[in-house]
Amino acid sequence: MHLAVIDPLPMYRQGVVAVLSAAGHQVEVPPDPMKWAQSRPADLVLITLASIEDWDLLSQLRETAPEQHVIAVMTEASAEVGVRAVRAGAQSVLHREVTADALQRTVEATIDGQTVLPVAVAAMLAGGAVDGVTRQAITKVELTWLRHLAAGMTVAELARLAGYSERAMFRLLQGVYRQLGARSRIEAIIRAQEQGWLRTS
Template sequence: MAMHLAVVDPLPLYRQGVSAALADLGYTVDAPEDPLTWVRRTPGLLLLTLLTENDWLLLNQLRTAAVNHHLIAVLTSDSVSLGARAIRAGAQSVLDRAVTDEVMRRTVVATLDGQAVMPAAVATALTAGTVAAPRSDPALSAEQLAWLRQLAAGMTVARLAHAAGYSERAMYRLLQALYRQLGVRTRIQALMLTQEQGWLRADVSP
């Protein structure tokens, strides 16, 4: 039976580019609307871009459904924490979304061959356990922890600004500074890191 590959990404141009790059290796490349159904029916490998918390939820679901499949997590950040989280959530390999076609091809071939491909820093962190243990002292202020918890609970930046007594523009600046402090670039990445490190627990204080 022919080996199939699937690309799950919100951007059609990215999916088309990846499909073209991998089709050169002789694989059939799909872009399934329902990845869970695809992995149950089609033997192969799935590349899943992780942008939102729903994407991470899908990765966890795929881990259960795709018992005999290969999963590559495609990340938009070189965060060691996110890379380690993807591996623990069920991905076999981790790939930066901005890699060249040649690196992508090599990663796919190696993953299909049973190897795990990831940045060296991610492998080191997983081996050492440096990203697995929650931190009791996140070096954040009580106010910053409260902001993260409120954002994780679904509060909008506008409502957060109003509750904190800032203008919406000032709140955005404060949050951007907080993201830099955490070593991430976006709100989604900050919330993923916050959840992973256990900072959402009520018993964690600065």
Template sequence: MLLAVVDPLPMYCRGIATVLSAAGHIVEQPGEPLAWGRRDDRMMLLTLDAVSSWDLLHQLGSAGDGCPVIAVLTDDSVAAGLTAVRAGAQSVAARQMDEATLVATVDATRAGQAVVPAEVLAALIGGAGPETRHLTADQQRWLRQLAAGMTVAQLADRAGYSERAMFRLLQALYRQLGVRTRIEAVIRAQQQGWLLPTSEQPGVT
């Protein structure tokens, strides 16, 4: 099975490739990860550090024909782990994992097992997750604007709040969604269909 390492830092990719090659894995760094991941007998180690990487994970997971993905988290919170699993990751690991953990995670995932932190597993079993109901129209609009690249200052100006007040409102929204960062909030909104115009959202007529 071929293994891709997708990370923005070439030195990190080389280090991971060295460790995994020594453990007997064939490692590649594809130029087109989505197309690469939709072919047979492949697995991907994907660092989730930007909207584009979360979007890649979601595309591979939702396609039904994507390769197994080990989500490498720069934010190793339970919320980030839950979001990664729900977006389609088979396994979840922290970016600062040691070599032994890296090899064990790759070997287990290759064997068809799922490797996730104990806290994430407990949250999945217990049904823990973000409260995604009851978002206001303003909150949904803010998510769409964040996804479009607006800054907090621009959002505040449009909404009629001070920048500090807008920041507090967004932090409260992130907590409501069970996420910690803007990137995770945008991914959550994408998964729920909130980035569509209101008339096109599921269940809205």
């Protein structure tokens, strides 16, 4: 299996390539990640989520190469970011500052079809369900998005406010809707309202 490493820092990329190459993997740093993924739809991409463009790329990978193994590398130790990465299409999530051994273990497990998550991310995803809806998996940021939508804000306006492209915002919201068991924005807002999550006081 071939691996692609996508990270903005050359030194970090070189370190990851060295570690994984030493473990026997064929590792590349493709100049065009989407083209690489489309040519190798069942291989593995290790992508650091450091910018809006990285989140867009993660979503695009899931759309165009759904069989691709994807490991999201977080630049901050945030369970909410980890949950968001899983919703956007990551199979596994790890922190950028993990050890070489942890990196290798995560890559091997992901290749074998397993999911590796930080404990806090797994706990948030598996939080207590109420009427089939997982409250802990809806982050504070996502609740804010739902409140804005409930107040009449458009997706385009929300995207500008949140700092995403409209396309990325749409994908992220689709993940929130799925987490709520909703098929549309209206249904998601109704479910959130029924749970009392849209109250600001």
